[in-house]
Amino acid sequence: MSLSRVENPCFLLFLLVFQAVFILILYRGGASSVFRGFLESRRVLDYSKSHDVYTNLSLLVPAGGGAALPYCSAHSPIAVGLLTITFDVLPSERMIIQKNPFVQSGGQYRPPHCLARYKSAILVAYSNQEKYLHHLLYYIHPFLQRQQLSYRIYLIQQVGNGTFNRAKLLNVGVREALKDEDWDCLLLHDVDLVPENDYNLYVCDEYYPKHMASAMDKFQYNLPYKSFFGGVSALTPEHYMKMNGFPNTYWGDGGETDDIAARIQLAGMRIVRNPPHLGRYKVMDYNRETEEPWRRPASHHNTGKTWKDDGMNSLEFKLLSRTKHPLYTNITVDIGYVPPFS
Secondary structure (H helix, E strand, C coil), X not given: CCCCCCCCHHHHHHHHHHHHHHHHHHHCCCHHHHHHHHHHCCCCCCHHHCEXXXXXXXXXXXXXXXXXXXXXXXXXXXXXXEECCCCXXXXXXXXXXXXXXXXXXXXXXCCCCCECCCEEEEEEEECCCHHHHHHHHHHHHHHHHHCCCEEEEEEEEECCCCCCCHHHHHHHHHHHHHHHCCCCEEEEECCCEEECECCCCCCCCCCCCEECCCEEHHHCCCCCCCCCCCCEEEECHHHHHHCCCCCCCCCCCCCHHHHHHHHHHHCCCCCEECCCCCCEEEECCCCCCCCCCCCCCCCCCCHHHHXXXXXXXXXXXXXXXXXXXXXXXXXXEECCCCCCCC
């Protein structure tokens, strides 16, 4: 005696799969949303059809009438996606100020027409790189404004001509920035990197530290190695404190990014990354560095033993000045003794 259609195992399996797909479609916002996401994940972006970074900024106008501002839309209506990035002409500070009329003293910005959903601090460890700084400010201000963020840009400089310590300067930047605002996200940003897609949102992942610069042109838009966490990263203050911040003992260019990646894991977290089509960045003047194959810096630190004692809980510095410039807040510090064999 044959089984009825309802009792047929293959038919029951088909019904189960159909129900699962139907529920998924409803959960993801309908069939068009599902299929659009499927297609976009396989789309090759055409960067020959990119936009000027100041596109749509003229649409930002203050809300009138004195009424309470509404919250900004979850998805910015003025984002454009792919951006044209060139470093052929060096913009002046005056030009950048004129093109960003809503940026307030100290490099602070709030959307004039709505209440920002996210507050992000952009922290840049800096060492006499004025050319790079002008290019970064020219591109990053309109990039962030189109994302409808509330933000502030901080430059952290160490006094004197001693060996540069990027990691310790970023610790200082976090400490000082958190005095100003309860930031939702800390963006740790190299001065010589510019994002190429404004859908690369400068907001944090809720659960884990996020590596933003997952596809730099310096590395042919690939990761140089699996645990790489350099360039631009986004961490909530909670993430940052949980891993005790960055190490203070890396003097000169070296392996601090590997130390940080190890700290994330030791603190019970993991790295999440932007997909390559979003995490694209251009690097300024990198040709000299890439004449030879790029090598992973050697690390001589035993992170597993040092991370709980070397970081935010052991940070010592002398604050020399905090100055509000039109496009950024400058923090100058003495970060102390430079080891002779660093």
